């Protein structure tokens with residue numbers, strides 16, 4: 001701001017688009033859209049709700065949750081201090097405001113994110129509040145409307161933030177099954193874990209004019225690719241052109257458009273076919289449920305050999321070029337692998353391999369990220385970074401497995417999803433989101449193993465499973481240590497500190513309940529004795545898969561949902577290590 005006096009600052013504000021000095025009351029009457037140039041200023045959640053819902057209909061939902069600092073995160077400022085500051089400056093408890101209301105007389109449950117609060121980041125509390133809102137919608141059999149504004153998952157809560165993508169997605173899947181409409185309204189900006197889950201896996205996706213949405217942000221993509229970005233990259237119009245949103249809506253038309261959509265879908269029966277409906281649990285299933293619940297927990301990390309290993313050393317171990325790849329394991333752990341290719345939409349991604357194979361005589365569908373041991377192999381496989389076509393291929397194979405009654409085994413080893421222009425143009429966020437959602441309801445056993453790098457949403461797209469195993473020297477994280485350091489520390493050289501802060505090692509994640517079992521590697525590491533590693537992985541796969549084969553599919557899905565439901569704030573409010 002210029003040298004205007006405080007009183008004048010409240011009366012006037014300058015448009016970020018055309019720099020016109022605007023009378024604030026006039027701007028507010030115009031819904032915070034510049035009357036000169038049409039720039040849509042960002043809205044806080046309370047103002048957004050005021051604009052959308054019928055006057056007097058708003059019923060806020062409870063927003064108090066146990067305090068959560070699940071991994072005791074400290075960068076240059078302790079996480080609780082950042083929370084306190086965000087609360088003081090916004091007057092909100094968290095980065096989302098949830099309520100029931102009516103819009104044009106139609107009852108809805110709503111969750112509206114607020115970018116002012118820690119960049120609208122998705123942490124355990126935000127995930128829990130949105131999930132409860134979706135559950136409220138299910139209870140009352142009313143549509144769910146989400147308004148997103150977020151930089152992505154909240155780094156300060158580590159992999160538990162990543163889990164929220166699955167927690168909220170499965171709540172949306174339940175609404176899909178029940179035939180209840182889900183709508184997301186993308187506002188500026190919507191990125192990362194929010195873009196790759198509930199912002200795009202709803203029935204309808206509306207983009208407000210001026211919104212930008214993508215999985216990776218423009219700065220990251222520019223850095224990684226070294227290329228200039230196309231004009232209008234990731235803007236609402238770009239998203240519409242690339243088939244990723246249903247419509248682009250001016251703010252002044254948004255409420256009217258929602259009213260029309262709610263009215264149209266309220267009239268008839270549910271319009272969309274859905275994944276197999278879960279029948280009520282039979283007595284026999286309940287017995288199986290009890291039996292499964294009574295099963296003793298998996299053995300924790302076997303011998304503690306890695307207990308003293310520094311997190312940064314583990315990161316380097318997980319990335320070692322000699323580490324066995326998915327194709328190596330397909331050769332050493334499985335028999336008779338028959339690779340299946342293509343997403344049926346026009347591409348075959350080399351970073352994802354999948355197909356049918358046998359494990360100790362049983363047929364399974366194996367899907368994994370493929371890296372390589374040489375530079376040429378790595379380049380040919382895009383370093384194990386899947387494109388949207390790769391995620392869609394994986395999805396096709398998962399669904400095929402469910403139809404054929406094959407269990408799914410996934411092998412996760414990726415630095416993350418492909419940070420490229422083309423990946424964004426082809427719907428990276430929605431592709432990841434769809435896989436996460438599909439896995440939450442896939443009616444067949446799913447067993448995931450983090451074998452090397454479990455990098456953010458790209459990893460989770462293969463890792464929403466009944467059982468999640470992790471090799472001893474693998475890592476699993478919401479963001480790379482380098483990426484985290486670049487954002488939260490003065491520079492990237494702090495990556496080792498970030499690695500420690502993120503709690504990305506197998507023993508840490510076992511303690512947090514993100515993984516169920518740690519598969520010990522041979523002394524030194526997997527790349528020193530691939531044959532022994534394969535034997536240990538094979539034994540762990542069998543021990544975990546066989547009990548799942550006896551559980552009826554509907555029960556599996558129910559238990560899988562419980563598994564991901566428990567990552568909410570109530571649990572995260574407890575200290576890491578109490579389990």
Ligand SMILES: [Zn+2]
Nearest residue numbers: 015018034037
């Ligand atoms: Zn303007």
